[in-house]
Amino acid sequence: MTSPTPTLQAELNVALLQHTAKASTAEFFQFLEHEVAKCAQAGSQLIVLQELHNGPYFCQTEDLSQFDRAEPIPGPSTELLGKLANKHQVVIVGSLFEKRAPGLYHNCAVVLEKDGSLAGTYRKMHIPDDPGFYEKFYFTPGDSDGTYKGFEPISTSVGKLGVLVCWDQWYPEAARLMTLAGADLLIYPTAIGWDLNDDESEQKRQLDAWVTIQRSHAIANNLPVLSCNRSGFEQSPSDNDHNDNTSNRAESGIQFWGNSFVAGQQGELLAQAETNGEQTLLATINLTKTEQTRRIWPYLRDRRIDAYDALTKRYID
Amino acid sequence: MTSPTPTLQAELNVALLQHTAKASTAEFFQFLEHEVAKCAQAGSQLIVLQELHNGPYFCQTEDLSQFDRAEPIPGPSTELLGKLANKHQVVIVGSLFEKRAPGLYHNCAVVLEKDGSLAGTYRKMHIPDDPGFYEKFYFTPGDSDGTYKGFEPISTSVGKLGVLVCWDQWYPEAARLMTLAGADLLIYPTAIGWDLNDDESEQKRQLDAWVTIQRSHAIANNLPVLSCNRSGFEQSPSDNDHNDNTSNRAESGIQFWGNSFVAGQQGELLAQAETNGEQTLLATINLTKTEQTRRIWPYLRDRRIDAYDALTKRYID
Numbered sequence: 001m002t003s004p005t006p007t008l009q010a011e012l013n014v015a016l017l018q019h020t021a022k023a024s025t026a027e028f029f030q031f032l033e034h035e036v037a038k039c040a041q042a043g044s045q046l047i048v049l050q051e052l053h054n055g056p057y058f059c060q061t062e063d064l065s066q067f068d069r070a071e072p073i074p075g076p077s078t079e080l081l082g083k084l085a086n087k088h089q090v091v092i093v094g095s096l097f098e099k100r101a102p103g104l105y106h107n108c109a110v111v112l113e114k115d116g117s118l119a120g121t122y123r124k125m126h127i128p129d130d131p132g133f134y135e136k137f138y139f140t141p142g143d144s145d146g147t148y149k150g151f152e153p154i155s156t157s158v159g160k161l162g163v164l165v166c167w168d169q170w171y172p173e174a175a176r177l178m179t180l181a182g183a184d185l186l187i188y189p190t191a192i193g194w195d196l197n198d199d200e201s202e203q204k205r206q207l208d209a210w211v212t213i214q215r216s217h218a219i220a221n222n223l224p225v226l227s228c229n230r231s232g233f234e235q236s237p238s239d240n241d242h243n244d245n246t247s248n249r250a251e252s253g254i255q256f257w258g259n260s261f262v263a264g265q266q267g268e269l270l271a272q273a274e275t276n277g278e279q280t281l282l283a284t285i286n287l288t289k290t291e292q293t294r295r296i297w298p299y300l301r302d303r304r305i306d307a308y309d310a311l312t313k314r315y316i317d
Numbered sequence: 318m319t320s321p322t323p324t325l326q327a328e329l330n331v332a333l334l335q336h337t338a339k340a341s342t343a344e345f346f347q348f349l350e351h352e353v354a355k356c357a358q359a360g361s362q363l364i365v366l367q368e369l370h371n372g373p374y375f376c377q378t379e380d381l382s383q384f385d386r387a388e389p390i391p392g393p394s395t396e397l398l399g400k401l402a403n404k405h406q407v408v409i410v411g412s413l414f415e416k417r418a419p420g421l422y423h424n425c426a427v428v429l430e431k432d433g434s435l436a437g438t439y440r441k442m443h444i445p446d447d448p449g450f451y452e453k454f455y456f457t458p459g460d461s462d463g464t465y466k467g468f469e470p471i472s473t474s475v476g477k478l479g480v481l482v483c484w485d486q487w488y489p490e491a492a493r494l495m496t497l498a499g500a501d502l503l504i505y506p507t508a509i510g511w512d513l514n515d516d517e518s519e520q521k522r523q524l525d526a527w528v529t530i531q532r533s534h535a536i537a538n539n540l541p542v543l544s545c546n547r548s549g550f551e552q553s554p555s556d557n558d559h560n561d562n563t564s565n566r567a568e569s570g571i572q573f574w575g576n577s578f579v580a581g582q583q584g585e586l587l588a589q590a591e592t593n594g595e596q597t598l599l600a601t602i603n604l605t606k607t608e609q610t611r612r613i614w615p616y617l618r619d620r621r622i623d624a625y626d627a628l629t630k631r632y633i634d
Contacts, residue, residue, distance in 0.1 A: 126619045144624030148633055151624065170616050172489030172537055173625050181633045205583040209536045212584050216533030219526045220489055266522040267529050299487050302443045303631070307461030307468065308490050311628045314620070316465055316498045 008184060010288045012158055015044040018260040019278040020232030021056040028054050029080055035280055040088035042282060046158050048093045048228045051166050051191040060236040060254065062137045070099035078110050078118050086116030091156050093163055095189040107139040109163045109189055111154045120154030124165040125174065132195060132236065132254055151177035159184035159287055166190045173311065175217035184287050186217055188227040193256035207257055215267035222265045222293040224285040231258035231276055265293045325501060327605045329475055332361040335577040336595040337549030338373040345371050346397050352597055357405035359599055363475050365410045365545045368483050368508040377553040377571065379454045387416035395427050395435050403433030408473050410480055412506040424456040426480045426506055428471045437471030441482040442491060449512060449553065449571055468494035476501035476604055483507045490628065492534035501604050503534055505544040510573035524574055532584035539582045539610040541602040548575035548593055582610040
């Protein structure tokens with residue numbers, strides 16, 4: 001277990017950096033330096049980046065050469081993120097393609113403390129795989145010790161961060177385990193978008209579902225939720241190199257749907273970004289509202305832990 | 318385990334009966350007979366009633382005489398519900414105050430088959446207790462065998478019904494266990510409302526949270542959700558007989574907030590009732606959409622059952 005956060009401040013100013021893919025890591029860090037400076041000047045204390053922010057979303061095809069993007073953690077990116085965090089005295093949540101060993105890679109969130117040190121990492125536990133999002137090819141799922149590890153909050157000067165990544169956001173189990181392990185807030189760096197072959201009503205249902213499921217984690221756990229998503233269209237590197245027979249295939253690319261948001265402890269939207277374009281979303285959350293909310297909506301009090309054993313089953317048959 | 322549903326029909330016409338409290342069980346059944354006949358004529362095959370529909374919500378105070386309302390199951394109400402179900406060839410989900418033994422009472426959902434037989438029961442597993450909702454005084458929590466029982470769907474001619482009750486709706490665990498045990502849809506008879514001492518913005522947050530958390534169960538499990546809530550104001554029998562020092566106390570009664578709804582497999586709202594007044598809400602759900610949705614949003618495929626053990630802990634400390 002991580003040690004308790006010494007002083008939980010009531011109000012916390014947060015920023016989410018929603019942006020389109022940059023052509024290179026260098027170009028991204030140039031953009032980031034500018035945005036972090038602006039956020040810090042505006043009073044932000046915690047800055048959340050989107051999933052795999054260093055470059056394009058490279059999982060649209062299965063391509064061996066993409067593994068060259070991976071880097072060790074700590075490594076070059078955590079060093080740059082740490083310098084920025086230290087320079088502007090902010091906590092930064094980033095998302096990197098981790099090379100853990102030759103041939104062993106993770107989708108890894110990193111948290112940099114105000115002093116520039118690496119406060120902790122989280123390796124994405126639930127790995128998706130569907131046309132245009134071939135993540136099971138690239139990412140080994142995060143380790144588990146069979147209890148909750150994997151799902152362990154990261155202690156920082158601004159609170160215990162329940163950092164999860166993208167596909168994790170569809171799993172109430174992940175949010176609950178972070179909560180039980182003491183998270184003060186839930187954070188989702190994300191890269192999700194539309195297959196433009198889907199019609200408008202289907203696209204609307206998908207976006208609504210994405211906002212709703214994450215707001216529900218705020219509600220079920222009485223915790224603020226910060227979700228930072230990619231925006232912009234990213235062309236698929238190739239339409240032909242994956243033998244894919246589904247009609248749902250992303251033929252030409254993904255339209256990342258933005259809509260990064262911050263929700264309070266009752267799931268109420270405190271701030272939400274646009275669908276398109278780059279936007280740095282600022283919001284203030286109140287971490288002490290968790291205890292107030294839990295006193296009158298005490299879900300943790302009434303959980304039927306005597307009847308939940310089968311949650312560790314694949315299916316009851 | 319219950320046996321598999323022999324034939325899962327694609328389209329199912331459902332009805333939710335949202336109403337104000339009736340003065341007596343006799344008056345309620347008169348109302349019910351009229352509504353069920355109307356629904357059946359309109360083609361409804363499954364009719365869901367609100368929580369403790371026979372009379373007023375009696376848990377606003379702790380009053381020994383209220384236990385006289387309890388009845389055995391099977392008993393007079395299941396007999397009346399069964400007759401109605403048989404007469405109109407519909408499946409009915411009801412909600413009763415069960416007397417299981419002298420001094421042992423449950424908040425129990427009942428399912429009546431088209432032939433009038435009792436298809437099954439569900440005893441509310443999560444019991445709330447807060448000012449104006451003194452349910453822990455009245456209701457013994459449903460039994461568990463330590464795995465999932467308690468959370469077991471009820472097999473009927475229209476599908477396996479994942480019937481849960483009110484406070485259960487805030488628990489993703491309950492919806493998930495019903496899903497893993499094979500539920501074709503989730504059903505929540507409910508009695509929830511506002512403390513009129515709360516201001517309008519707080520009331521809005523609570524109602525939004527209630528809709529959102531239940532829509533999230535549809536999303537996380539790719540199942541339709543039917544939630545039938547009470548409406549109307551019910552005066553508290555007494556403002557003085559409970560030694561309650563909180564400022565949040567329901568001083569004068571509960572304004573039940575209606576808004577019964579039906580959601581599809583992506584959490585999309587198919588139908589929603591008004592806040593006030595009586596309303597019989599009709600909708601058509603498509604049960605075969607579950608498998609279609611799960612093929613492209615395969616949450617069940619990727620659950621990290623190797624890392625969920627701590628879900629059976631009260632807290633990780």
